[in-house]
Amino acid sequence: MSRNDYVYSFMEIDKSSLPSVGGKGANLGELCRVPGIAVPAGFCVTTNAYRDFINSSNEFVGLLEALSMIDFEGIEELRTAGERMRAHLINLDIPKSIEQEIISAWQETGSQYAYAVRSSATAEDLPGASFAGQQDTFLNIDGEKNILDSVRKCWASLFTDRAIIYRQKNSFRHEQVLLAVVVQRMVFSEVSGIMFTADPVTGNRNTVAIDAGFGLGEALVSGIVSADLYQVKSGKLIKKQIARKETAVYARPEGGTNRVELPAGKQTAPALSDEQAIKLARVGKSIEAHFGSPQDIEWCLADNEIYIVQSRPITTLYPVPVTADDKLHFFMSLGHVQMMTEAMKPLGISVLRTLAPIGKSAPEAESDLLQEAGCRLYLDITRLLEYPQLSKRLPGLLVNVDELIGRAVQTFTEREDFQATVRPGQKLDPALIRKALPTVLAMLKTILYRDNYQVIDELNRFIAETVAENRRKLQAVSGVNAIAQIQEISTTLIPTFVLRVAQYMGPAIVSYKLIEHLSQRWLGDAVQLGSISKSPPGNVTTKMALVLGDVADEVRNFPGVIKYLNQAVDEKFWVDLKAVPGGEDVLPVFLKFFELYGMRGTGEIDITRPRWREVPTQLIPAILNHVYCVKPGQHRREFLAGKREAELAADKLLRRLGQKSLGFFKVKCMRRLVEVHRSLIGIREHPKYFIVQHLDMFKQIIMQEAGKLVAAGILEYPEEVFWLTLPEIKETIATQRIDRSLLTRRQEKYRHDNKLTPPRAMTSEGEIITAKPVADVPPGALPGSPVSAGIAEGRARVVLKLEEARMERGDILVAPFTDPAWTPLFTLASGLVTEVGGLMTHGAVVAREYGMPAVVGVENATLLIQDGQKIRVDGTRGFVEILE
Template sequence: MDTYVLDFHRIDKSSLPLVGGKGANLGEMTQAGFPVPPGFCVTTEAYRVFLSGSEQMGDYFRQLEDIQAEQLERIAVLGSAIREHLNQVPIPVDIKDAILGSWMRSGQEAAYAVRSSATAEDLPTASFAGQQDTYLNVRGEEQLMQAIRRCWASLFTDRAISYRAKNHFDHRAVHLSVVVQQMVFPEVSGIMFTADPISGHRGTVSIDASFGLGEALVSGLVSADLYQVRAGTLIDKKIARKKLAIYSLPEGGTVTRDLPEDEQERQALADPQIMELATLGNTIKGHYGSDQDIEWCLAQGRFYIVQSRPITSLYPLAEVHTEPGDCPHVLLSFGHQQMMTDAMKPMGLSNLRTMLPAGKPSVRSESTLTAAAGGRMFVDITKLFALKPARKLFPRLLSGIDEMMGSGVGEFIQREEFIRHIPFQPGLKKDVLGFMGPIVLKAIWKLLFASPNKALPYVESYIQTAIAQRRSDLDGLTGPERVMRIQEQIGTLLRRMFQDLMPYPMSGLMSSRLIKNLLQRWIGDDEALHVLNKSLIGNVTSEMGLMIGDLADQARPYPQVIELIRRGSGHTQQFREQLRGVEGGREFGEAWDRFMTLYGMRCPGEIDITRPRWREDPSTLLPSIDSHMRSVQPGEHRAKFAQGADDAEHAARELLERLRRQPLGWFKAKLMGRLIRVFRVQMGLREHPKYMMMQQFGLIREGLREEGRLLAEKGVLPREEDVFFLTLDELLKLSEGSVPDGLEPLLEARKQDLERFRKLTPPRVMTSEGEIITGKRRQQDAPAGALLGTPVSAGVVEGIARVVLRPEEAKLNKGEIMIAPFTDPGWTPLFHSAVGLVMEVGGLMTHGAVVAREYGLPAVVGIDGATGLIRDGDRIRLDGTRGYVLVLERSGER
């Protein structure tokens, strides 16, 4: 029957519900004329009819619904029971007849490969490859029917059940087809990727090749030759020692044989064959419109394709504008620079892309020098390197943000293919000098001549005035007028911040560098700088952390307030209402309101404007207050901060006294005294520009939410919060009354994309060709087995590691070391509770490093995968001076 069996030539991509991803691909390639060995598919309808013959599968499916991916023992027991049961269920006669009819037409004497093909397999967003079983060199009616039955049962292997549970696929909704394909008996076989699966480079065809059947390669039994082809040129060739191969047996089945010594290092494919295969791979890629993972074989001088599926492991490409003959564009992850690498909703990305002042046809436009990829924003810095000085200075500057980022960019821009094709940028030098020149001159003036004491009052007054003006500009506006005003405010924000506020922290950075260099020259070391970093004057983020401690102290005498804090609440209004009914609630509520007035617009991941602020949702803040109460004594946070300021003042006095005793000591002491005063004040202002940005983000977020509410009331948007799945330009069009067809499906697709993007790890640096540039870490003095990172705050501490993936889940106890993916100002409340800090991203001048130095916490950053490599509860040694973490004792081994 046609519903039970379909030959390849009757199958295309629309057949996926009937024949699964693998079967649909083989039919699609057959119809496209690619060299695919002939065969047929036993459809999912046959599988469903087969299952319907079981009275027990309904109960088995109910048990599968409750399975968690990590319940391996339970999965093993249940999977074994299901497979054993299915091996006893009879195959209906009409299905068997349909299978045997196609088999006879295809050729009874031929050998076949019998493979499973699931309906959720080989999709653009998920690959089920390897989850079900494959049977090779199947001959005769009995072997064929047995292999098909085993394929049906293999939908319930342990790995298949676990994979579906992990990726939230409904076990009932995944159906199985079986591919029955004539075997070719290859001299050579392997796998071809039309993009480099390691670096991500989209223009590189990567081919693995070994002798015999490809199963030896897929199963890891043999090393394969590696060939790489780019732009029609064989650019790399690594010949492996191939000790064995798998071959077919005449009677059916396969055998593994050792290769003769003289065959083991022979090149599996000749160079012309490599080029032929690469060309075929690119043709298949062009047909599908996406990069492919292709299984191939060579038999009697002819290539055959036995499978092609999308490569799902590649990080998405960033779409940037390139001209013919351009060099590959180099793109920086904005999230790594801002210490927030989570995926963002479209409105969060649109807000940031509008904020960048360069590459904009108008103030309200998104910058053409930005691109979204995988839910993250990347900045195209290619044009900058048309200036030769930037090729040396910019990587060094980036290293202060993230060592691996700076190293990666520095390595990439030295490549000949990059330098030779950098596009000429007339007027770039003038534009850069015109923008940066006045800022640098102002910073130098403040470094050498301006009164440091006037800096903090001026900056605070400037921010208050600016935010009051921005609020006034938005008052009374609604609809298109409000959206356009929001775009204007965002579009001018960064330029104003740089021009008006950045000279203050920039002079602090200059003084820091000068102090470091002069200390090394005059006294032989710069250790005093670590102490001078403590308790900087006027740091708005540090003061926020101290106020968290004040809130904790305010709550301590009142058990009912503590209980409310530990229970948490979804909305600030609910929390405030609950406080009114408990002892001490009024006093704590007044302190809470003062805090929210100053900092309620902040939150973890605050550069993403779509994230709820503390004033809306206190759930990410209350655990920090709880951790503080459990790990810090009353008043200890203020006392430690005051002690840090005393230590810094004492260190400054001692340093100046040492300098006075040197030749020209009066001059050295006077110059150093000036630099220290500037450093202590101006570096303390480093967080004020971000604070001002978040004040404005708070205003803009309120406006966006209100527009979302109005559109939801009109029935334009399904829900108020759907406004965050639009861009600013899309919101403007909706507010003007232009509603596109298919808006709801578009919003739903974007929500699904976000869930997929959240599982991706964004690269620090990537190119327009998809290549991920990793960089190299400098040589470090560290014990064997240590995890290496960048030292950013000196000191050594040992303690229990507490892995914190999200602040709302933090439960730090006294003496614990916080292990985090990143930290931005929204994480600062946790710093008082920790004795050390480890982060996966960051550098010397990023937020977490600066605050750690100010609090005197040893810190190491830039350890990729630290939150997985270090387990919660491990005992570790953190060396913030040499830059490593050593696991001393695993949790559970004590």
């Protein structure tokens, strides 16, 4: 049918035709190639026709330039400009050559039929765009003049208010998006609707969700009527929810459509039979198989025949981790556990998968138990859950890390589909138990009688010696051997340190829980618990915050340095600092801090994220906040005051116990638990401190090798190495070649995935498992996990990025998460609210050390709480109230 590339029939179109026929048109062409699928006949008016149509205007370019100059926040200006543009196009004559091809195609398809005329933008129905629905559709159109008018109206609808604003807001140039028009034979359906081949709510890829109503599908798509809901899984109808369908849209004999009120008896009648719903789901899955991804499908039913009028990818589903079998797997987010939920580049993911000590085919390999999905890492814990004793206890343990993850695991293990996979007699391998027994016995000794006061000093020495030894190993090699050495060292880090620290970390947590439990049992309350964790010795992160406070105290003496810090840039930070009055004086304390902690930063488990030594300006807000809001030496005095308060709380607790029956025994037990907890809880941050020092070393070596690749012309800039895995870096060094298209694809994927919200827990079917916190909250309050007791009221300071933090003393810090880099803000905050976390995660531990009420795991806290609002944080019961 094609003549001047103005018109193509559906049979001439496939996915490669997208630039000419837009997303909707390309998908219709592909649908026509799916065996057994009925697609109403039609044709596409191409983007070439649109381009030649607008080029026939002398005014269009000027109108477009005027439109592009308006900021997207200038709503009224945009509306006026859009009106002018639409009016101009609707009144512009279609060139005769285009008219002739449209009419010829219409006659060949059947001039006796009525048609649906729909817009099809080149950026529509794509995985990363949301242009669908922004342009207009015209139904039940017949006659030559009406077809042509509808095509012109579709072209003009590229400049509807909603389309203009969307493009402006998302930085799409208006000339970048072209418009094709789909002209498709009308189906006068008795029933129609929308079908998702994956559940759009839970994400389950095996569940087909169908919305159905009487009449034409326009009523459902536009949201003017409620729909019946059918869910089909594995060929079985698992849910049927019949809505009251008061109205429907039907075609009028003279053209166009009418909204009609349905008879009372039909309003609650099912739109589909069970058999029809199952058949529809089968059709949907065959379409999904053809496109290779879950689909959002528009369908209609006429004379018991299913017609498909549109299919597009579902863009809102979170990607599913890869599995090697068809079993049901359970994945938990490593990012939520590690307080870093942002997207990671391939190198960051590769290093963490190499660090994992289990699930590997070889020591230097990447773990199969850690899988990438949406540029985040998910841990497959299915094998653990297959053991009945572990599946019972694991949720309780995970609550300490993130309550909502723990409760999601609990929800999953109670489900019938999971229970069917559990073997009742499944027991742990005796060899594994024997291997773990020495650690368990060491933990018991630590709790019962071991002298623990030297533990932190011993761990610090071990860390320093191990880091120095591994640095020597790395400095002795280069090229492929350097990357191989990184792989070799990586695989030893966690086993080496975990075995050493587990015998202390376990007792630190268990003793805290026992203090709480026994206080409740023997005294009826645990009011001293909140103070007992304050200012313990040896926490490397708390020490870091104190040293940074010392830096701020030195800076406050030099106005020239303060002025400089307000305008400093990373590239010349040290040179320019020396040049300002007082710069030479503060330089030693700055250098001391960066020598000790320059390897740290936000999101520090990701090797590709900048370290403080690379971007020193990241620390400026924390330093200046301290200068402006904290008195000289106050941070040190408050730490000592916290220590005294903890000692007084412990003394009071012991005195109260001494007055009870068997008081001597109870006092002895509790004194030992308090000693164990306070002497060991400081090592909570040591494992990450140990790992992060190595990640910084690895990064320095990798960047050295990247610099060589840049010099050889293989990479364009050193940071391009972040788009490669460790094995790929070795190959690139060895071959001196790189696949640049691979880098481009990964960069595009990262940009797309970075916008996604990662779920805490999901299955291999793509189902997102959610659970609500158990907190009993007042009406309107936001529930979370109580991790540091007390109540705080104050101004909410919503901080999304540490480097943008602007806090005053007494503010309540509201953040997506906190990691060690955020600790300096804790000296100013009176309370803490985070979206992720649990009892033993960073924010919770440090909040208790500072005696700050804290609630973590508050979903969407940074969206629901506005910066500057007055809020109340109840860290005892676990909720946040918005007071104004």
